Amino acid sequence: MSTLRVALVQLHGCPTKKENITNAITQIRLAKERGARLIILPECFNSPYSTAEFARNAEEIPRGETSVALARVAAETGVYLVGGTYPEREGTKLYNTCPVFGPKGELLCKYRKMHLFDIDIPGRCTFRESAALTAGDQLATFTIGSLKIGLGICWDKRFAELTACYRQLGCDMMIFPSAFDTYTGPLHWDLLGRARALDNQMFVALVSPARDETAGYVAYGYSLLSDPWGRVLCRAKEVQETVFADIDLKMCEEIKQQIPVLRQKRTDLYELKAKQ
Numbered sequence: 057m058s059t060l061r062v063a064l065v066q067l068h069g070c071p072t073k074k075e076n077i078t079n080a081i082t083q084i085r086l087a088k089e090r091g092a093r094l095i096i097l098p099e100c101f102n103s104p105y106s107t108a109e110f111a112r113n114a115e116e117i118p119r120g121e122t123s124v125a126l127a128r129v130a131a132e133t134g135v136y137l138v139g140g141t142y143p144e145r146e147g148t149k150l151y152n153t154c155p156v157f158g159p160k161g162e163l164l165c166k167y168r169k170m171h172l173f174d175i176d177i178p179g180r181c182t183f184r185e186s187a188a189l190t191a192g193d194q195l196a197t198f199t200i201g202s203l204k205i206g207l208g209i210c211w212d213k214r215f216a217e218l219t220a221c222y223r224q225l226g227c228d229m230m231i232f233p234s235a236f237d238t239y240t241g242p243l244h245w246d247l248l249g250r251a252r253a254l255d256n257q258m259f260v261a262l263v264s265p266a267r268d269e270t271a272g273y274v275a276y277g278y279s280l281l282s283d284p285w286g287r288v289l290c291r292a293k294e295v296q297e298t299v300f301a302d303i304d305l306k307m308c309e310e311i312k313q314q315i316p317v318l319r320q321k322r323t324d325l326y327e328l329k330a331k332q
């Protein structure tokens with residue numbers, strides 16, 4: 057395998073959880089028809105992105121209805137499916153969790169958002185995820201052939217050390233299901249995606265919900281995939297749509313030779329260490 061077709065599925069929000077799941081399944085089937093082998097959904101795709109709504113839509117992973125439906129469609133289509141995120145319930149705690157299903161419908165891993173989205177830009181954007189959710193404390197990776205992929209969720213991409221830890225683990229791709237808002241999106245979305253890609257010489261995919269001006273939280277849209285050079289290979293607009301990129305897996309090795317910054321780190325003077 058020297059190239060991999062990736063689909064970024066930018067979904068619009070539907071009135072109910074059931075309709076969100078049905079819409080996602082339809083789009084996954086269409087992406088498979090167009091040759092995708094790795095399909096990625098957005099953050100919080102089965103629920104409004106609201107601290108007041110998380111509990112109502114939360115479920116156990118992988119026993120809940122969203123996971124069961126995603127596992128089934130992954131097996132039916134034979135794809136790797138990054139199930140965006142949805143609220144996960146474990147005991148009394150809620151998490152913002154990204155599950156990954158393999159081509160047989162098996163749960164390959166799940167990642168719980170490690171940095172919670174607590175933001176306060178008066179008059180622009182205020183959100184306190186930590187009022188409703190518990191932060192995760194584990195990195196999560198999976199592989200497709202020789203490609204090792206790391207997971208983060210939205211706000212996590214602002215913490216450069218996290219992606220650098222995944223680089224240390226040998227990841228050549230990061231996936232961030234995300235939901236930036238319409239103030240931070242235009243300023244930071246591309247910049248952060250491309251910066252993480254360039255710093256770590258890896259592919260970076262950011263997948264957002266479509267924009268809905270009537271929603272309580274208005275997501276930015278513009279899902280994108282950056283290559284290790286910081287070039288945007290595909291980008292959605294604001295509406296529901298799926299965009300595709302064929303990623304060339306040799307590119308990470310080439311750039312590491314040509315621009316050998318990863319080998320030139322002065323670990324005698326500074327060092328990054330994952331504590332797990």
Ligand SMILES: NC(=O)CC(=O)C(=O)O
Nearest residue numbers: 173210211235236237240
């Ligand atoms: N929704 C998030 O977690 C993060 C976000 O919107 C931002 O970083 O801006």
